Amino acid sequence: MKLRRQRQCPAWSCFAVDIQCQRLLKHDGPHGASPNPRYAQHYSWTDADPNAIEVLPGNVWFHRPDPSRVLQTARRVGEWAALVPGAFFLWWACSLTTAAVFLAVDLLLSVRRAHFVDLGRFTAGVWPGSPAAPRLIFAVAWMWHGPERNVKRAGLEVVLGRVTVGVYALAPRKEWGERKRQRAALHVRRKAGRL
Ligand SMILES: [Zn+2]
Numbered sequence: 001m002k003l004r005r006q007r008q009c010p011a012w013s014c015f016a017v018d019i020q021c022q023r024l025l026k027h028d029g030p031h032g033a034s035p036n037p038r039y040a041q042h043y044s045w046t047d048a049d050p051n052a053i054e055v056l057p058g059n060v061w062f063h064r065p066d067p068s069r070v071l072q073t074a075r076r077v078g079e080w081a082a083l084v085p086g087a088f089f090l091w092w093a094c095s096l097t098t099a100a101v102f103l104a105v106d107l108l109l110s111v112r113r114a115h116f117v118d119l120g121r122f123t124a125g126v127w128p129g130s131p132a133a134p135r136l137i138f139a140v141a142w143m144w145h146g147p148e149r150n151v152k153r154a155g156l157e158v159v160l161g162r163v164t165v166g167v168y169a170l171a172p173r174k175e176w177g178e179r180k181r182q183r184a185a186l187h188v189r190r191k192a193g194r195l
Helices: 067-093 096-109 173-194
Strands: 031-033 041-045 054-057 115-119 122-128 138-144 153-160 163-169
Touching: 067 096, 096 153, 096 163
Parallel strands: none
Antiparallel strands: 031 041, 041 054, 115 122, 122 163, 138 153, 153 163
């Protein structure tokens, strides 16, 4: 990663063209500016005579660093900078287990995409809550096999801030056998179709 911050030269050309220099700060030679990133030429001028503008071949468009990516990297570095001393402190003051749990919980809370592991009829996963959902610091809830009142419990979910961890059955026990048979039949049909 390049840590050197690239800045744009602040010089502006004469009034007639009125364009900011698109070269880097403290560049050598005359100022230059392409009106857009795809323009095949650039205007060239000097501080001594900004009215003498030449049109030269080549694009000199200044590519600004993407602020969202820079901010994301900065935030992640900041998080780790806060986390690692915290973990070492817990290791020193309590135990390695405490430090490991602390790191695991933090890793869990930084989940930005859903992750699931299927274990037969059951699945376990962690997923970020939708930004529109109400913010809960901590909540535990049963999951059900449907919206009706007579359905069985499917599993349990635990909400930790903006992340939900859940373990639940994909289908009730008596439907699972039937589902497996259906899936196997579908698999056979697909294979037959391909042959
Ligand atoms: Zn310049």
